[in-house]
Amino acid sequence: MEWIVVRDYDAMSEEAARRIIERMKAQPDLVLGLATGSTPVGTYRRLVDAFRRGEISFARVRTVNLDEYVGLAPDHPQSYARFMREQLFDHVDLPADAWDIPRGTAADLEAECARYEAHIRELGGIDLQLLGIGTNGHIGFNEPGTPFESRTHVVALTASTREANARFFERPEDVPTHAVTMGLETILEAREILLLASGPSKREAIRRLYHEGPSPDLPASALKHHPRVTVIVDEAAAADIR
Ligand code: F6R
Numbered sequence: 001m002e003w004i005v006v007r008d009y010d011a012m013s014e015e016a017a018r019r020i021i022e023r024m025k026a027q028p029d030l031v032l033g034l035a036t037g038s039t040p041v042g043t044y045r046r047l048v049d050a051f052r053r054g055e056i057s058f059a060r061v062r063t064v065n066l067d068e069y070v071g072l073a074p075d076h077p078q079s080y081a082r083f084m085r086e087q088l089f090d091h092v093d094l095p096a097d098a099w100d101i102p103r104g105t106a107a108d109l110e111a112e113c114a115r116y117e118a119h120i121r122e123l124g125g126i127d128l129q130l131l132g133i134g135t136n137g138h139i140g141f142n143e144p145g146t147p148f149e150s151r152t153h154v155v156a157l158t159a160s161t162r163e164a165n166a167r168f169f170e171r172p173e174d175v176p177t178h179a180v181t182m183g184l185e186t187i188l189e190a191r192e193i194l195l196l197a198s199g200p201s202k203r204e205a206i207r208r209l210y211h212e213g214p215s216p217d218l219p220a221s222a223l224k225h226h227p228r229v230t231v232i233v234d235e236a237a238a239a240d241i242r
Contacts, residue, residue: 001223002230003210005238009198012234013042016130016196019230021050023128023192029060033129033187034088035140036065036080039196040130044088051092058094062123064116065101066131066140066187070154070178073105078168102152102180113152113180120186129190133197136160137205137218141181148214148222150183184222192228195220197237206233207240 006012020043024030034040050056065080074081081101089099100119106112120126131139136158142150143158156178157165166172187193197206205220209231214221223229233241 003241004230004232005242006232006234008234008236009042012196012198012232013040013046015232016040016043016194017046017050019194020047020128020130021056024056024058024061027127028057029062031123031125031127032061032063033126033182033190034063034065034084035130035132036067036083036087037132039132039198041087043130043196047088048091058092058098061094061098063089063094063099064120064123064126064182065099066129067179067181068102068104069176070104070109070180071176074101074103078174079104104176104180109154109180113154116152116180116182117186120182126190127192129187129193131187131193131195131220133195133202133205133209133220134161135164135201135205137208137220139184139195139220139223140187141179142184142187142219144217144219146184146216146219148184148188148216148225151186152180152182154178154180184219188222188226193223193226193230195223195229195231196233197231198234200236200239202233202237203239206231206237210241 068080072079141155162175169175208218209220214224
């Protein structure tokens with residue numbers, strides 16, 4: 001694991017975007033794994049800026065996302081599909097059929113998980129996976145206790161995750177109870193991984209990730225088994241690792 005500590009959220013976003021832009025230039029048909037949430041918003045803004053400057057194109061890029069809430073259709077304002085369109089897809093030249101996100105409204109969710117895995121395989125795997133980290137150490141929606149061997153699956157969200165995500169919903173009870181997420185093994189098959197963390201709420205998860213060995217208690221620690229992981233963390237989140 002390579003650790004990069006930067007000053008603040010903007011510097012984290014800048015460094016992440018710089019690395020993604022570099023990969024996109026080197027490999028225009030990159031398969032990008034994407035994350036939602038507050039963490040990557042600044043990174044996506046910089047990718048849109050780079051596209052507008054003519055520095056990068058998404059015309060041959062394919063993307064897959066980590067997860068989606070069960071029960072939310074792709075056009076639901078709080079769905080991750082909508083989030084991705086608003087933050088990135090609608091502002092760049094990514095073809096409409098070049099992105100995929102688990103369908104949270106699929107009638108048969110097990111079949112949807114299998115479809116998603118098959119799709120990632122057909123793409124030839126993920127070249128670069130972007131990750132945030134939950135305050136409880138989750139990656140994707142792989143909550144503590146998830147086996148490292150897990151593939152794309154349906155999960156019940158923990159109370160702490162539903163609370164952390166309630167800020168995006170009108171009422172706390174509107175936060176879905178379940179999600180479809182890539183499994184830890186699915187994530188670990190990405191050829192390269194970039195994990196971002198910013199702010200004091202991530203301090204404890206980052207402290208544990210830095211100091212503890214791999215254990216399902218801290219899902220992000222599965223990344224310690226991966227040969228090419230870069231963690232970009234700001235000073236507030238890194239307060240306990242220096
Ligand atoms: C999002 C995802 C989650 C988030 C994590 C951090 O697709 O899979 O693991 O990365 O919950 O969320 P934020 O960035 O909102 O703090």
